[in-house]
Amino acid sequence: MTALLEVKDVSKQYGSDTLALANISFSVKEGEFVSVIGPSGAGKSTLLRCINRMIDASSGTITFDGVNVPTLNKRELRRLRTKIGMIFQHYNLVNRLSVMENVLHGRLGFKSTVAGALGIYTEAEKQQAVEILSILGLSEQMYKRCDQLSGGQKQRVGIGRALLQNPKMLLCDEPIASLDPNASKIIMDHLQNISSSMGITVLINLHQVEIALKYSDRIIGVSRGEVVYNGSPDKMTNEDIVRIYGSEAETLMIDVGDKDVGDKNAG
Amino acid sequence: MPVNTNFFLKKRLVSLILIGILLLVTYGAMVITQFDAVKGLTSIPQAVEWGIKNFYPNQDALDKLPRIWENLRETLLISLAASTVAGVFALVFAIIGSSTTRVNSFLGTFARGIATLFRNIDVAAWAMILLFSFGQSALTGYFALFFVSFGFLTRAFMETIDEVSNSSVEALRATGASYPSIIIHSVIPSSIPQMISWLLFTFETNIRSATLVGILTGTGIGFSFDLYYKSLNYNAASLVVIAIMLSIFAIEFLSNYIRRVIL
Secondary structure (H helix, E strand, C coil), X not given: CCEEEEEEEEEEEECCCEEEEEEEEEEEEXXXXXXXXXXXXXXXXXXXXXXXXXXXXXXXXXXXCCEEXXXXXXXXXXXXXXXXXXXXXXXXXCCCCEHHHHHHHHHHXXXXXXXXXXXXXXXXXXXXXXXXXXXXXXXXXXXXXXXXXXHHHHHHHHHHHHHCCCCCEEEEECCCCCCCHHHHHHHHHHHHHHHHHHCCEEEEEECCHXXXXXXXXXXXXXXXCEEEEEECHHHCCHHHHHHHHHHHHHHHCCCCCXXXXXXXXXX | CXXXXXXXXXXXHHHHHHHHHHHHHHHHHHHHHCCCHHHHHHHHHHHHHHHHHHCCCCHHHHHCHHHHHHHHHHHHHHHHHHHHHHHHHHHHHHHHHCCCCCCCHHHHHHHHXXXXXXXXXXXXXXXXXXXXXXXXXXXXXXXXXXXXXXXXXXXXXXXXXXXXHHHHHHHHHHCCCCHHHHHHHHHHHHHHXXXXXXXXXXXXXXXXXXXXXXXXXXXXXXHHHHHHHHCCCHHHHHHHHHHHHHHHHHHHHHHHHHHHHHC
């Protein structure tokens, strides 16, 4: 399979002395499930946002689906973003609108200015939204307002919105960091299912190492803005974890020798 | 561990010193302004007595009720018009000025600057400035209220937009939605209830300010009060005050009800 996403020597500098990303390079193949792990402030969120240019990288090249991302103009950038769904830690829904309306927001990127502003959706789009919601188990909540939903349900609406874009890739920024272990498992299972059955590439930032080990095809370990591990979860050793998390690693209670300890510190 | 008594002693001492300074400043101010506290306090019953004797509506005053009502209605409508029109302009400026939705930093700073300018000049000052252009007419009062409401609402709307719709704006930008779509589908639905609440608040404040502005511009209910008071017709003046109070209560009740429904 070919590389869908190619990140090369990407750096991001905030101000004059804060280096959030330092020469990051990696590639993601089509259909892969890749987790990015690392301590808080390592630059995981910045890295994800550089890919769809919610944040502009200071230097380096990013190629997505054969397109050179940093040089795109406004219109081309909008077209790129329609191909990349994004899922957030705090769901980022419009809470006062219904589940259905929030999911349909995924189609706004494809609309002309007038149709987008007026919120004119085709029958096919609405039908697809209904199908996606039933896959995500939200059929009964379809016309409820989002502020009446639980955290796990809100995150599923977020996934629905991203899926309605018919994306090639999902960027997930700590999607389960605000959820309890039970809801976390439901969300992770949905993401895994999306990746395997729909062939959508998933790039996900995670806090929980055990969950990353359990679900990913590949793990990228980031520490202080640099890639310090890039490989399969099976080959990950305790030394790698120490390299990613530094001296904190001992307090994380992670034992990669025994990967079934998943719920030891989940949530 | 033994309790350090010095710690509490020190705190008490600091409080005592602060109270002492406060008393000293008050006394100093009284000396400078030659304020006689005893006379001031004893004159309160006299004031109440005068109020009871003179400041009540009688039959003569009630005959003037239709005229008072006419002026009151004018004031209420001017306040309402000033608030709502200011709300429309404020929405546009708030979207341009809010850091979440601004088009670029130059326009953003410009919108913020305009709002600050209009907000920080007091409504009475605006009324006096505008007196030169429009003379003693209802238009002067309207524009004075409009300018201040516009400045205040722009500021309030900006904060609302930043606070409520920041996260969903990010999400819609990530889907590739265009700027007008983001405003209409994310910013407006998230912030409209709070914006209406601010608008109602401005309406209430405007009724109060309109009374004061009316004294300056010679229009509305403020003018009625000024007229009756200066012609020593205290009975009619008291009726004006009661009418203003009742209308403020009624509108506050109404706006609280609307808030309960929309929030």
